[in-house]
Amino acid sequence: MDSTLREFLRQGNTVISNLVLKNYKKLGMTDTEFILYLQLNSYLQKGETFPELENIAKSLQISVNDVYTQLHNLIEKKILKIETIVNQQGQKTDSYSFDFLYQKLDSLIDEEKKELLNVSAEKDRQKIFNAFQVEFGRDLSPIELEMINDWIEEDKYKTDLILLALREAVLSQAYNLKYIDRILL
8 A cells, every 4th residue: 555545544534414515505605614614524523623723724725814704704604603612620622513504404404395395285286276177167266266275274184085075076966165075074
């Protein structure tokens, strides 16, 4: 094994979540701030919780002042925080923490899930309206639209159940929402 390969292995790897990689822009980070996050993360993974800014500046080939500015930006954006940790001997040490970043990421994922659910619910609603209009052979009146909305919103009937009730009504040749309401009950 040559010395370059040994040095490569000795340096280790920095693990980064694909979720952070995919969403750092949505979290409000610039490319430079993201690279700083990667640098800090590499130190944290090695167990160095508060690395010297000079070392980071040297790695990034920028000034210490620029590193400080980027750190300040991350703190202002509520992505990074500096915590003071007291050990068992009562000694205080500072540490970088990305807890805020992970909280923001969690909120972002929740928002995306809600958005997907809303889109899915709207598609289901449209599917129901279209099915009624096709089976009734006409546009639905505002009162009919409201009644169907009540089934979805208030009564929490599933799309499939409403469509099955519609099918049963059509087979009985009863094109009436009150009849379908009785079926659903």
